[in-house]
Amino acid sequence: MNKDSRASCGPVEGRLAGKIALITGVGSGQGREVALLFAKAGALVIGCDINADGLAGTQDLARDMGVTLDLSVVDAADEAKVTSWADATAERYGGIDVLYNNGAGVHFAPFADMTLDQWHDTLRMELDTVFIPSRAVWRHMIARGGGSIVNIASIAGMRGSEVIGTAGPAAHATGKSGVIGFTRQLATEGAPHWIRVNAISPGPIFTPAVEQVVASSPEFRRMFDGMSMLSRFGFPIDVAYTGLFLASDESAFVTGANLTVDGGTTARTGASFLR
Structure with missing residues (x-):
């Protein structure tokens, strides 16, 4: 999927050497790409x-690459399991340096058709999955003398989106707006402890889930292809390299930021659907 020669690339070896990194949602897509890149960069x-099954696929790819991953079946919205997972990690490896909150889920529906259950479930999957892991690692990062938390938001949390078919993003937009606001507040509270907290807002990123929608909806494909200023859509590796920067000591003076990885989508008004 990352076959475009203009996809993000560059040397990674040693950039996260010695870092203990927790990553949620590594069974596919962006999370899988981040886990493999971080391991290649030297992180545990x-x-x-x-x-x-998704974890098994990620583990197979890691094995083929010659890197090691420690993977578990854990729901990022389950407070007890996430807390145990974080505590066990800190005890086994001596601390936690990085938390990458990638895990999430969503229900799409036009606002007039969205049920209260869909609304609540989306907010749980997009906000609790950031709040719970962040709280679970917080005291460990304080004990460590600092750390980096990276939250995956979305450009949907920054601007309204056209409803195409049944793909209404009201709950998704609200959840990701919340992630951006939470990031800024957590950065403020984490600063005295040298805990940096930043968000990444991806735009048109071609993941397996998006591929299914693109294949089934010519209208969505036209919109998706026309979003970026650049002559391509994004790949999971584009997001992963941004996460690598934020997780590393290269971004030691970056906190409270929301970095867009969207090919310039949010920097202009309108979109060209003619490509």
Whole structure:
């Protein structure tokens, strides 16, 4: 999927050497790409997902690459399991340096058709999955003398989106707006402890889930292809390299930021659907 020669690339070896990194949602897509890249950069990666088959696929890829991942089936919205997972990691490896909050879920529906259950479940999957792991690692990062938390938001949390078919993003937009606001507040409270907290807002990123929608909806494909200023859509590796920067000591003076990885989508008004 990352076959475009203009996808993000560059040397990674040693950039996270000695870092203990927890990553949620590593069973596919962006989370899988981040886990593999962080491990290649020298981090000890402890990853989780709710999908055991997805974790097995990620582990197979890691084995082929010659890197090691410590993977577990954990729901990032389950407070007890996430707390145990973080505590066990800190005890086993001596601390936690990085938390990458990638795990999430969503229900899409036009606002007029969205149920209260869909609304509540989306907010749980997009906010609790950031709040719970962050709280679980907080005291460990304080004990460590600092750390980096990276939250995956979305450009949907920054601007309204056209409803195409049944893909109404009201709950998704609200959840990701919350992630951005939470990031800024947590950065403020983490600063005295040298805990940096930043968000990444991806735009048109071609993941397996998006591929299914693109294949089934010509209208969505036209919109997706026209979002970026650049002559391509994004790949999970584009997001992963941004996460690598934020997790590393290269970004030691960056906190409270929301970095867009969207090919310039949010920097302009309108979009070209003619490509």
